[in-house]
Amino acid sequence: MDNVVQLIQENEARLNVTYGGQNGDLPDAVSIETTDGDIKTMATEAVAGGGIPGIPTDARADFGDFVVERYPPTEDRTHHLIQLRPKTEFGG
Amino acid sequence: MSKIVTVVGVGALGSHFVQFLRSEDVAINVIDFDRVEQKNVQSQFHGKPNVGKLKVDSLKQSMQFLYGVRIKTVSNKLVGDNVDVLLQGDLIVDCLDNGASRKLVQDHVRAKGIPCLHGALAGDGSFGRVIWDESFVIDYESGPGAATCENGEFLPFIALTSAYLGIATQIFLAQGKKSSYSISPGGVIRI
Numbered sequence: 001m002d003n004v005v006q007l008i009q010e011n012e013a014r015l016n017v018t019y020g021g022q023n024g025d026l027p028d029a030v031s032i033e034t035t036d037g038d039i040k041t042m043a044t045e046a047v048a049g050g051g052i053p054g055i056p057t058d059a060r061a062d063f064g065d066f067v068v069e070r071y072p073p074t075e076d077r078t079h080h081l082i083q084l085r086p087k088t089e090f091g092g
Numbered sequence: 093m094s095k096i097v098t099v100v101g102v103g104a105l106g107s108h109f110v111q112f113l114r115s116e117d118v119a120i121n122v123i124d125f126d127r128v129e130q131k132n133v134q135s136q137f138h139g140k141p142n143v144g145k146l147k148v149d150s151l152k153q154s155m156q157f158l159y160g161v162r163i164k165t166v167s168n169k170l171v172g173d174n175v176d177v178l179l180q181g182d183l184i185v186d187c188l189d190n191g192a193s194r195k196l197v198q199d200h201v202r203a204k205g206i207p208c209l210h211g212a213l214a215g216d217g218s219f220g221r222v223i224w225d226e227s228f229v230i231d232y233e234s235g236p237g238a239a240t241c242e243n244g245e246f247l248p249f250i251a252l253t254s255a256y257l258g259i260a261t262q263i264f265l266a267q268g269k270k271s272s273y274s275i276s277p278g279g280v281i282r283i
Contacts, residue, residue, distance in 0.1 A: 021218040022278035054278060069229060071283055081283070083274060086219045087231040088212035090104070090189055 013070070013080035017043050017052055019061060024054030032080050036068040043084050094119045095265065096181035100170060100197060102147050104242065104250045105211040105257065106187030107137035110151055112258030114159045116265060123178055124148050125169040134244030175200045183264065184208040185257065191232035201225055207264065211257045217246035220253035220275040222260050227272060227283065249277055256280065 008014060012029035026046055030039070040063040043052075050057035063084060071081040097113060098121040099106050106124070113120050124147045128138040132147075142150035148165035155161045166178055170193050179200050186197045186208060194210070201208035208225040221228075256273045263271050272283040 016274075016281060018219050018274065018276045018278075021276050023274070023276045023281065024278075065234070067229070067231060069227075071227065076282065083283075085221075085274065086214040086216070087234065088214050088219060088221050089191070089231050089233045090213045090215050 008079040013082040015039065015042070015082045015084065017047070017055060017084045018086060019043075019047055019052075019055050019063075020058065022055045024052040026052060029079075030082065032070070032082070034082070039068050039082060039084055040064070040066065095183065096121060097183045097185060097261070098123065098179060098181035099185045099187060100124070100179070100193075101187035101189060102151050103132065103187065103189060104135050105213065105254050106185070107147065107151055108251050108254035109185065109187060109211065109257045109261075110155065110163070111137060111159075112255065113261070114155065114161045116262065118265065120155075120161070120163040121166065121181060122148050122151060122163055123166045123168070123170060125167055131242055135242050135247050135250055170196055172196060179206070181206070183261065185261065186210045187257075191230045194230045198225060198228065198230065207270070209257065209260055209264070209270075211253060213246075213250065213253060217243075217249050218276060220249065220256070222253065222256045222273045222275065223283065224260075224270040224272050226270070249275075 008029045013032045015026040015030045043063050044061055046052050047061035048059045066084050069083045095118050097118045100123045102122050102124045126147050128142045128147055128150050130143050132138050133140055138150045146167045148167050152163050152165050155163050175196050184201055188194050210223050210228045212221045253275050260271050263269050274281050
């Protein structure tokens with residue numbers, strides 16, 4: 001885990017994707033300036049190609065209605081985190 | 093003196109979450125205007141005998157009967173005119189099911205500086221968020237007919253997300269530290 005964190009530069013982020021109830025990180029860090037649209041494109045291509053460990057390959061993956069969230073580093077997490085996740089409209 | 097935890101919305105997430113407060117030294121307030129429906133029995137901590145009752149009364153009865161824990165209840169709908177009166181306490185936990193009400197909560201806690209923890213679920217049971225207000229982005233409803241995560245098949249995931257609400261609350265009450273989580277059936281990550 002520490003080795004992974006050390007590979008992420010100050011202007012980069014770990015991209016975490018949740019899709020189909022599974023969760024995984026893109027193997028490579030992404031620039032923190034990557035647009036939301038490009039994040040979705042990268043994730044679509046990665047899932048279609050089986051490129052995200054933990055997420056089954058799906059050539060029809062669609063992230064159009066997903067949300068991109070960006071979290072700056074914290075005391076516990078020394079790198080930026082970008083999360084691509086389903087909408088959470090429910091709570092009740 | 094015990095801290096006051098106010099839970100807004102005691103449906104899927106909120107009803108299960110309140111159970112986890114029974115071992116905390118807190119006074120519990122719950123707010124919800126809705127009544128228990130038959131379909132809720134599959135996914136919420138409301139039993140068949142309480143169908144038709146107010147959810148807050150159902151929960152009050154269950155907490156008293158099962159655990160000997162008394163809770164304070166409010167059955168008003170949260171609106172702009174009553175938010176100042178109803179949303180008080182040392183910690184607000186938002187388990188609401190619509191963006192407009194969440195916005196009322198968010199505006200209030202930010203104006204008053206009250207710590208607030210939000211719980212939210214994807215309608216297809218694939219993802220949950222337990223996020224402190226500082227980082228919480230409201231997801232507004234897509235429109236009528238959107239999935240609601242109320243089917244009984246999602247019960248274990250609803251309970252899991254509720255448990256993380258409990259864990260985040262426990263850590264906050266004990267240490268003052270705000271821990272947020274993203275939860276999916278495939279795993280949990282700290283935000």
